[in-house]
Amino acid sequence: MKRIGIFLFLLVFGLAALALAAGDPAKGGELAKGCACHKSKGDLDGVDAAALTAKMQAYKEGKGENKAMISIMKKQSDQDMADLAAYYASLPKK
Known part of the structure; x- marks a missing residue:
């Protein structure tokens, strides 16, 4: 019975984490x-969320040539x- 409780807790916690992610x-x-x-270029419109997140994370870690984006992220x-x-x-792709 204890295992079922732990499983349910992990399931709910995991679903909550996915919702946040x-x-x-x-x-x-x-x-x-x-x-x-x-916004003016529309160059990010319709791009896969996982790819965008990975790119933003790389900027946050200081990777890349765009110093402005590194600072922002x-x-x-x-x-x-x-x-x-x-x-x-x-957003729909332009």
């Missing part, structure tokens, strides 16, 4: 209001990055 497009839209460059939480990725992934 998925990101909230509405919150991401609010965060993206400051992204004038990408270092200030973002993991949840902010998930929300931004969900927002851009939800």
